[in-house]
Amino acid sequence: LGGAPGPKAPPLNPPAGVAPDFRVLHTIPENQAALYRLCGDLNPLHLDPGFARRGGFDRPILHGLCTYGYATRAILQGLCGGDVARFKEFKARFSGVVYPGETLTTEGWRESEGRYIIQSRTERAVVLSSAYAVIEL
Numbered sequence: 001l002g003g004a005p006g007p008k009a010p011p012l013n014p015p016a017g018v019a020p021d022f023r024v025l026h027t028i029p030e031n032q033a034a035l036y037r038l039c040g041d042l043n044p045l046h047l048d049p050g051f052a053r054r055g056g057f058d059r060p061i062l063h064g065l066c067t068y069g070y071a072t073r074a075i076l077q078g079l080c081g082g083d084v085a086r087f088k089e090f091k092a093r094f095s096g097v098v099y100p101g102e103t104l105t106t107e108g109w110r111e112s113e114g115r116y117i118i119q120s121r122t123e124r125a126v127v128l129s130s131a132y133a134v135i136e137l
Helices: 032-039 049-054 064-079
Strands: 022-027 087-094 103-112 115-121 126-135
Touching (some): 064 087, 103 126
Antiparallel strands (some): 022 103, 103 115
């Protein structure tokens, strides 16, 4: 608030040529944005094709927080065996959009004990980047 921003964290990139320690795929239902709207986000960008085109998108996009939720669910499935008590932290940068109907692939690479570099992508692009998760082993 009112001060200079601090230093930027270096980007977290998956290690080149290394297979991920986990990979979880979720196909996003075509009606997911309409269902997520029930959480109170009434932005027409997520349902109105004309509004989405005016915003520079091919069609309505999925809510960012819904994308984040799918990635979190993938981490819980891929690293925690569904045990939410083991999930400690997740941070990510939004770097692209998800369209309902696409498949979201979330992958993780072990960086250190209990800490994983995370990346989520669709068929078109990386959508969550410079991400990490911390879990209890």
